[in-house]
Amino acid sequence: MRSVSPRLVLPVLSLTVLIAAVFWLQPRAMSYVGINLLFNLAVPIALATVAQMIIIMVNDIDLSMGAFVSLIACITAAILPTDPALGIAMLVGCVLVYAALGALIEIRQLPAIVVTLGMSFVWSGAAVLILPSPGGTAPVWLTAIMKAKPPFVPVAIIASVLIATVAHLIVMRSSFGVKLRALGGNARAVSRSGRSTVLLRASAYGLAGIFAMLAGMALVGLTTSGDANIALRYTLLSIAGVILGGGEFTGGRVSPVGAVIGALTLTLAGSFLSFLRLSPDWQIGAQGAILILVLAARLVVRQAEKRS
């Protein structure tokens, strides 16, 4: 457990600084409605980030996250409301395909980056087939959940805490999570201890698929309608979120709570720049600068740790 808390210090710090800056720039945001508006679109990003984190945890990287979330969004908006049985079957099917991809990558020892890049085109194509032009409607219950107005705490905050808690319990506290992290840290050791690496990698991908599915559904709950290109940005956002949240590309070293915080930070950075009235030409660069700043700070912290 000792390795967890320092990993979280920096993400928490950057989020706190950003929240303070946003509230200072836009006091109106400091309210129930304001906080919900600031963070509700971070919920699907947080789910996608946790999904990406699970893939990064087993030493892979998923370049199809955005396309997969878009496909789920299309299924949720176009098929789930009219034919729930078929919709659920398709969603489950998608998760199973994800798990199968994990098995394929392990059995054939393929580079995940290539497999997922290829699959991103398959997911995108399937999304266009299901929803050729933007449309569809979110199932009523889904919109009701995402737009709920619970007393005192906005649903965006409740959802973020819930996602972080569930991901933390699965990844850091369960024996299943320990095995997955071991697979990322030292696959050979896992294999020698008699565990099936194929089964483990497949279940890691399946778990990531479930989180990505929830991301797509949450997104449709917010937008109330689907579009085949709705979440393409999530691929890079989710990777950035994991790294921002204290995760590392070298397998096994991740932080689920950090990943959720990373996703919130990324979302908030966009709002911050918008409130600053920075010219759009500079915004994308400024977003990158924030990322580099946080990562540089992390390097400095780690160097200091090593020296002490």
Next chain:
Amino acid sequence: MTCKGLLLTATTIGLLLGTQTMADTADKKIALSNNYAGNSWRQAMLESWKRVTDKAVADGAVASADAFTTAENQATEQAAQIQNMILQGYDAIVVNAASPTALNGAIKEACDAGITVVSFDGIVTEPCAWRVKVDFVKMGRDEVEYLAKRLPEGGNLLEIRGLAGVSVDDEIHAGIEEGVKANANFKIVGSVNGDWAQDVAQKAVAGILPSLPEIAAVVTQGGDGYGAAQAFAAAGRPTPIIIMGNRQDELKWWGEQRDANQYETMSTSIAPGVSTLAFWVAQQILDGQDVPKELTVPFLSVTQDTLDQALKDTPEGGVTNVDYSQDDAKKVIAGSK
């Protein structure tokens, strides 16, 4: 107003910018949410917005009219942008949307917060928002009708379509088909995708030309006429009537051909200044006017007579543009009731 000559050819006749100040909306703040700024059309759109709104703010028609463009052309990012605008306390949001549906959640949030939302060009389907629409079907029909006047005996048509899978392409195509059905002596003998880009159109037309009989006219969607002309010239075939789309390179070529051999055609497209029409529509709604939810934008056409004026007003590499005034908006509103 530098393009008075052009204004006359737009379906509404433009008057000079209304100078009377609207006391009722003097303290209102309007924001532009734009999803993309990466081509000449969008750049012209943003320039029009700045030109017209700066004057409107100076005249006291509104308190402010800030333009925001998302860094990446992504619906989720624009949804976040709109939610930020709600927090910033704008009274109206004018939006050119990345997706007709994916912003609906954020737009509904804005409506629920009492904000007027007007979408244009890239319109949204959320019922609480106003839509300043372009009748692209009519644009396709008008092209064939113009040709019917020029070529009473009919002839073979080559159709250049836009980007496959985009609704604008489907609508213009549907209009052209309608027009051909109504004028039975025209026949579409070939169809290619030009993606609204001159180089793509040139390659596509050059590829299909050898298999085609004599072509009387080319129906297009804009941004593809110059490429088509180059392909015909390269193949050594007689130049048909090519409908143009208000791009500067197209108009320049047309001007050269006219001077050399009395070449005649027409050019039509949607003016980037439609952003300013949406701005005035939002202002009218804030002013308490009764405005229908669906408004139709007039096209901006260039004819043989207005070609010189259009060439003079259109910047190198740009698109023919027109800034709309408050009176234009009032006319469009009255015409849609």
